[in-house]
Amino acid sequence: MDSDTLTFNQALLSCESLTPNDAGCQALIAQRLAKLGFEIRHLPFGQVNNLWAKRGHQEPxxxxxxxxxxxxxxxxxxxTSPAFVPTIRNGKLYARGAADMKSSIAAMVTACERFVKQHPDHQGSIAFLITSDEEGQAIDGTQAVLKRLDExxxxxxxxxxxxxxxxEKLGDTLKVGRRGSLTGYFKIKGKQGHIAYPDLAKNPIHLAFKPLEEIAHLVWDKASAHFPATSLQFANIHAGTGANNVIPGTLEGNFNLRFAPGLEPEHIKEKIESIFIKHNVEFEIRWSLSGKPFYTDVNSKLIHSVTHTIEKQLGYKPVHSTTGGTSDGRFFAEYGTEVVELGPNNATIHQIDECIDLQELEALSALYEAILVDLLK
Ligand SMILES: [Zn+2]
Known part of the structure; x- marks a missing residue:
């Protein structure tokens, strides 16, 4: 067993790096990569530490x-054991961050060490973009570094x-895309008054029925081979003063859409606003786009290579999935980068007694190395 990955992982897991605190992890990573000939750049933005390390000047x-x-x-x-004291029990390593995602980082670093030793004159370049705010705001991290890299x-x-x-088992699922997420916060304006004198008031609840009904039943697209159909769900609606004899002045609410590539956020906004306008209601709406959708084609070189390498190394074919929450992959995709997510079992992420299987940790490092060989040897 290659215990290099385990030892390095234990060092990372001992750092109490509660978001957005890096707590010294990136310095440890930079030390290892510098020895391999990576150029190291620390790119802090705000309170967030980011590491950009690159070996080579060629593309890709x-x-x-x-x-x-x-x-x-x-x-x-x-x-069962303290969250920042990495502890081995029954073939598993327990600590906060063991699955999400210090084990992957340790596996990536040791994979590079072995690869560079074997292939010091590899093709293209290898890079690391490591941030400390993925679990938090995700503004001063990957997004900010990519803006700089784009310049x-x-x-x-x-x-x-x-x-x-x-x-269930290592590499059984690859994430090859994600749906976008758009929230609309709306307010329908009426005029407050006495229930007994409706002529002197304007009831925003009554005004809301028709447009909200129509918005809830909009059909945006059909399910495709890679994405379920786009769905809009109301999450909150509120009106009323608490008294049973008052017509409220406003109704407020919000809804969220999970939408597939091919649907533009601007189109969604226009469509929904046009419904409020059609029904002649006085309204305000504020939009929040937390992620655009992306999809990396199955026939792209990256997805092809990773899929093929898993089959060769592990003997089974991974499922290509677009489900689940967001990750920093979405920020890369906006610049046209081919993106794939491949990491350990996700059963214990964010949970008490988060852990990784020790064999899986070694196999993950071997898998990353085999992907390097396939793409850059
Ligand atoms: Zn994570």
Missing amino acids: TLCFAGHTDVVPVGDAALW EKQIPKWCLVGEASST
């Missing part, structure tokens, strides 16, 4: 992406995100 660039920050421990008393014309062609993508 394969960028390993990840985050050193972790979510809070939760109720510390419920942990420098250094956007990588390929990105492998180490988020925990596997569901």
